[in-house]
Amino acid sequence: MRYGVLGPLAVQDAGGGQVAVPEAKVRALLAALLVHGGAPVSADRLIEDLWEGRPPGRPLNTLQTKVSQLRRALGAEQVPRTPAGYRLRLEAGGLDAARFRDAVEEAHRAGGPSERARLLTGALRLWRGPAYADFAGAAFARDEAARLEELRLDAAECLAEARIELGDADGALPDLRELVGAHPLRERLHALYMRALYRAGRQGEALDAFHGLRTRLRDELGVDPSAQVGEVHTAILRREAAEPPRSGPPERPRSNLPAPPTPLIGREAESEHLCRELRAPDGGRLLTVTGPGGVGKTRLAVAAVRSLRADFPDGTWLVELAGVDRRSSAADIAERVVTVLGLCEGAAGAEAADLVGWLCGALAGRRLILLLDNCEHVVAQVAEVAGALLAAAPEVRTVVTGQEAxxxxxxxxLPLPPLALPPASAGPGLEPIAASGAVRLFTERARAASPGFVLTAENAPAVAAICRRLDGIPLAIELVAARVRALAPERIAAGLDDRFALPTGPGRGRPTRQQTLRAMxxxxxxxxxxxxxTLLRRLAVSPDGTTPEAARALCPDRPPGGRSALDLLSRLVDRSLVVRDGDRYRLLESVAAYSAEKLAEAGETGEVRRRFVAFHTERAELADARLRGARQRRSLEALDAETVNMRRALELAVRHSDAGSALRLVNALAWYWSLRSRLGEARRSLAAALALPGGPPVARAVAGAWLASFEGRPGRADAADPVLRARLLCSVGTSLYREGDRGAGRRLVEEALAGARAAGDRWGEAAALAERADHRVDAGDADAARADAERSAELFAAAGDRWGRLRAGGSLARAAELDRDRTAVAALLEEGLRGAEELGLWGEAVETLLCLGHVAAAQDEAARARRFYARALRLAAERSHERGAAEAAARLAAAGARSPAAAPAAPPS
Known part of the structure; x- marks a missing residue:
């Protein structure tokens, strides 16, 4: 069976014939199963999706009838029932939305514009109308349809970009004009439209398009066009045929703040106060929002800071500290900030003892907001970092949330009180009750749980009583409001009266409001x-949320016929105990603390921690194996997402002297740290694991070799695996060569090359050849360098390794430079730049832009050289790549002041 959702719902059988699915609710059932992509969906969830809070009598029986009708249309085997619920059997390529996503991903990986245009054209032809067109008003399809429409728009932009690169600006213009009309504030789209107009010889229209966009942005959003659009405008004014923006990230993200799943309610005054203080030139540069757990500190801070994104050109950034060990140092806090901002810490060679000072220097002169969230367990360490930023970075605003200043x-x-309560003696009518923040929140959350809920004169007194009983604590109100699906407000109010007449157990002795939250x-x-x-208490061990796979690992003892981890997580989300964030599930701080207590009471803390460490160690090893091939980008993204949990796993292994797990974990993460230039983290983590007694001697030797590589000193790995041994020799040799011990470095790389060939390790051979090619360039042997680099590029391409192609391309470029084949050099460097941007390798991207600037200068293209140097300078400054920024500034000054012939004689190596 093949299914289509990129337009009206369509079903085809194996022969291509249309399959009729009768009756609207049966079609909705099929669409709901397709939204979940073949994963099981519980009966409760399907009932909610199909009837949206107004289920028929005997809803399970009615649902089973709809399932039977769907089975008759598709075949019984196509809709099996599992312990976790019903699912749709989907074969590979059976869903047009999945084929579309795969084609777009392949296009982003493609090298040339012709291939990108071919793949994107085919992908966009799959669309027959709006995604899930038959179900535009259905809540279950809304988010998935929005994601697909955004991907469709991105693909259309990338196709237009490829056509412009191919010289078909006239052909791209009709589609771009239609897209610009539909999305009048989308800046990347306007940048492409302006370039297409300019390339088509319509400079006046291109400038009119810019002025129209600027006017709309100022009138509707109160902001100016982005730097990306400004660069296009400047290039058009100067009549410079600048390159169109590349596919991949068009512009560095300026924020990592999550989109709020629900509106902020009842905090208008506090939000306005926080925004006013942060925006004012003489306002507070360090603001701490304090209050008990569950009062809504994080939600208020995120909403307020998110509204100020236009005022802070260097970004608004959330740094989550809930998962940081209470014994962490100020340098550990600084490291979290460095990681979130994506700064090139490795480029500065910063050590842990100086990381706070380095961070202050990196942020000096930037205008940004840091939101340090959940700091109550590391108050002293956060105070040290925040105080240092206060003194050294006057344009940085720091917002802290915690239970104390x-x-x-x-x-x-800013002490955050509970929400405003309805007056105790409210008169007749709804207005006095409905106006209070607590009742407004209850009403909104109750409506989300049961879409038919309405605050009426009959139920308003009960709702007011509930909010008063709960002291206006937002989290407590949300937990109770979720029960409206099963209980009327009057029943809930009566239940609370009974509950608060009973002792609250471990909550005794706490302040009243904390007892209230505890009771809820x-x-x-x-x-x-x-x-x-069981699952909820075990989730407490995951500081940065969890995935369904990790949840399964924490609960391997699921009883026969029990619910799946994904189904259990969904039910906990429905009960407001777990928050879903994309494909991750997180505990709120108060629920996490409660769950940790329950975990200890169950006597499971030690065992669950061991499972947590084992799972993340295995995941790191699996990702490490995939970092050297076609799945490199996804593995990097997976490890990026699990950074906090990986650090937590290492902390636990070290704290409990589990040398075996600690060594396995650091050895698995070493290549990832190298790719991400997290040299300080690598050194500290490897040293911590090696300081533990015991552990397998081979793992200890491997960790020692990795540490030697990161420290730039001699070292060898007595690994039994010849493949691993050769790779480590190459890594240490590369480090020694770059640190100045060229003789020792060359010998180790030669030994590594011989070892890789003997072991049949093509990836290791490619890495060693790329390094040896650089050695031969330095010796002036262009022919030998080119031969090594070409063979390296060939092997890396066969492996599908994007970093490897970047690495070999750099060596080829250096070899071609010796032959003055600058056209070949530029093509290789352009390919390398795309790879660096795709993988987020910002240090390599800076170096590549500098090389491209040099090549342009050598070809008497001064304006083009300046653009490359300016891009390098911006990127280096954004990522705090100090050496790259200094080099780019010097080259930009030289390109502006002297003739191209006076440019530096060789690209950076």
């Missing part, structure tokens, strides 16, 4: 099944 000079504190979490806990309780 930092007590730093210059700090402004207790109540929610009591309504869970045994499986749900």
């Amino acid at each position: 930092l007590d730093v000079p210059g700090e402004a504190v 979490i207790d109540w929610s806990w009591g309504l869970l099944t045994g499986e749900e309780r």
Whole structure:
């Protein structure tokens, strides 16, 4: 069976014939199963999706009838039932949306514009109308349809970009004009439209398009066009045929703040105050939002900071510290900030002891907001970092959330009270009750749980009583509002009266509001099944959220016929105990603390921590194996997403003297740290693992060799695996050569090359050849260097390794430079730049832009050289690549002041 959702719902059988699916609810059932991509969907979820809070009588029986009708249309085997629910059997390529995503991903990996245009044209032909067109008003399809439409727009932009590169600007213009009309504020689209107009000889229209966009942005958003659009405008004014923006990330993201899943309610005054303080030139540069757990500190801070993105050109950044060990140092906090901002710490050679100072220097002169969230367990360390930033970076605003102030000079504190409660003696009518923040929040969350819920004169007194009983604590209100699906407000209010007449157990002795929150979490806990309780308490060990796979690893003892981890997670989300963030599931801080207590009470803490460490160690090893091939980009992204949990796993292994796991973990992450230039983290982590007694001697030797490589000193790996041994020799040899010990470096690389060939390791051979090619360039032997680099590029291409192609391309470019074949050099460097941007290798991207600038200068293209140097300078400054920034500034000054012939004599090596 093949299914189509990129337009009206369509079904085809194996022969290509149309399959009729009768009745609207049966078609909706099929669409709901397709939204989940073949994953099981619980009966409860399907009932909610199909009837949206207004289920028929005997809903399970009605659902089974709809499933039977769908099976008759498709075949019984196509809609099997599993313990986790119903699912749709989907074969590879059976869903047009999946084929579209795969084609777009392949296009982004493609090298030349012709191939990109071919793949994107085919992908866009799959669309027959809006995604899930038959279900535009259905809540279950809304998010997936929006994601597909955004991907469709991105593909259309990339296709237009490829056509412009191919010289078909006239052909790209009709589609671009239609897209610009439909998306009048989308800046990358306008940049492409302006370039296409200019390339088609319509400079006046291109300038009119820019002025129209600028006017709309100022009138509707109060902002100016981005730097990307400004560069296009400048190039058009100067009549410079600048290259179109490349596919991949068109512009560095300026924020990592999550989009709020629900609107902020009842905090208008506090949000306005926070925004006013942050925006004012003489306002607070360090603001701490304090309050008890569950009062909504994070939600307020994220919403306020998110609204200020246009005021802070260097970004608004969330640094989550809930998963940081309380014994961490200020340098560990600084390292988290460096990682979130994507700064090139490795390019500066910063050590842990100096990382706070390095961070201050990197942020000096930038205008940005740092939101350091959940800091109550590391108050002293955060105070040290925040105080240093206060003194060294006057344009940086720091917002901190926690249960106490930092007590730093210059700090402004905003104590966050509970939500406003309805008056105790409200008169007749709804207005006095409905106006309070607590009731507004309850009403909105109750409506989300049960779409038919309405605040009425009959239920308003009960809702007001609930909010008063809960002291206006947002999290407690949300937990209770989720029960409206099963209980009327009057029943909930009566249940709360009974509950608060009973002792609250471990909550005794806490402040009243914390007892209230504790009671509500207790109540929610009591309504869970045994499986749900087991998973919830075990999730407390994951500081940065979890995936369904990780949740399964924490609960391998699922009873026969039990629910799947994904189904359990979905049920916990429905109960407001777990928050879904994309494909990750997180605990709120108060729920996490409660769950940790329950984990200890169950006597499972040690065992669950061992499972957590084992799972992330295995995941790191699996990702490491995939970092050298076609799945490199996805593996990098997976490790990026799990950074906090990986660090937590290493902390636990070190704390409990589990040398075996610690050594396995650091050895698996070493190549990832190298690719991401996290040299300081690599040195510290390897040293911590090696300081533990015991562990397999081979793993210890491998970790020692990796540490020697990162420290630039001699070292050998007595690894039994000849492939691993050769790769480590190459890594150490490369490091020694670049640190100045060229003789030793050359010998180790030669030994590594021989070892890789003997072991049949094509990847290791390619890496050693690329390094040896650079040695031969330095010796002036262009022919030998070119031969090595070409063979390296061939082997890396066969492996599908994007970093390897970048590495070999750099060596080929250097060899071609010796022959003055500058056309070949530029083509190789352009390919390398695309690879560096795709993988987020910003140091390599800076170096490649410098090389491209040099080549342009040598070809008497001064304006083009300046553009490359300017891009390099911007990127280096954004990522705090100090050496690259200094080099780019010097070259930019030289290109502007002297003739191209006076440019530097050789590209950077």
